[in-house]
Amino acid sequence: MKCNHCKNPVKAQDVICEWCGREITLFQSNDINHPINNFEDELREIEITVRKEIQARIDNKNTNTKEGLIGKIFGTTNFEEWDEDHEEDVRQQVYKLQAKAVANFVLPTNPKLLIEIKEFAENNYRLNKVSFWDEGDENKNKLQLSLAWLHLSNMAKNKLGIENSRSTVNIMVTYLNKNSNLKWGLIVIAVYVLLFVIISILNYFQE
Ligand SMILES: [Zn+2]
Numbered sequence: 001m002k003c004n005h006c007k008n009p010v011k012a013q014d015v016i017c018e019w020c021g022r023e024i025t026l027f028q029s030n031d032i033n034h035p036i037n038n039f040e041d042e043l044r045e046i047e048i049t050v051r052k053e054i055q056a057r058i059d060n061k062n063t064n065t066k067e068g069l070i071g072k073i074f075g076t077t078n079f080e081e082w083d084e085d086h087e088e089d090v091r092q093q094v095y096k097l098q099a100k101a102v103a104n105f106v107l108p109t110n111p112k113l114l115i116e117i118k119e120f121a122e123n124n125y126r127l128n129k130v131s132f133w134d135e136g137d138e139n140k141n142k143l144q145l146s147l148a149w150l151h152l153s154n155m156a157k158n159k160l161g162i163e164n165s166r167s168t169v170n171i172m173v174t175y176l177n178k179n180s181n182l183k184w185g186l187i188v189i190a191v192y193v194l195l196f197v198i199i200s201i202l203n204y205f206q207e
Pocket residue numbers: 003004005006007008017018019020021022
């Protein structure tokens with residue numbers, strides 16, 4: 001690897017060139033070889049592929065309909081069309097596959113790139129975050145994806161040597177979201193405790 005200013009050899013993890021003292025620019029933000037751009041392309045590719053597969057499934061179903069031609073002529077065959085259910089299917093599969101891609105992302109060694117990836121992962125975590133109350137089976141895959149992003153940003157932070165600044169409450173919420181039975185168990189207990197307190201107070205005033 002060479003410095004982009006003086007062309008002297010530099011290491012992949014260097015931020016400043018030891019020869020000329022200038023900042024080493026590995027990639028311009030619009031560089032097609034930039035790891036984040038490549039990553040974004042891969043994530044987009046996943047969605048495109050899933051859509052194609054589902055469309056192919058619909059087409060296949062429609063051509064293999066028994067009374068295909070006759071039905072077409074008389075308009076009695078219900079041809080399957082792309083609808084909200086397919087859209088939901090796409091979303092769920094994309095969440096699942098993207099979570100896998102994020103989990104398998106290999107972090108670079110250069111600190112500047114690491115910071116960019118950390119920010120990229122944090123943004124995506126925020127975008128896909130599932131709130132405490134929306135967490136359920138229907139959001140299982142989305143939760144998986146958001147946690148994959150969170151994990152990636154934490155890995156980048158670790159590599160950069162940044163102390164994890166997440167609060168205890170935050171960690172607990174994430175933990176409970178991963179363990180939905182425990183979460184609902186605690187909520188039920190909390191409701192019982194609250195009821196018990198209310199009844200005790202009522203009894204106290206009645207006497
Ligand atoms: Zn240089």
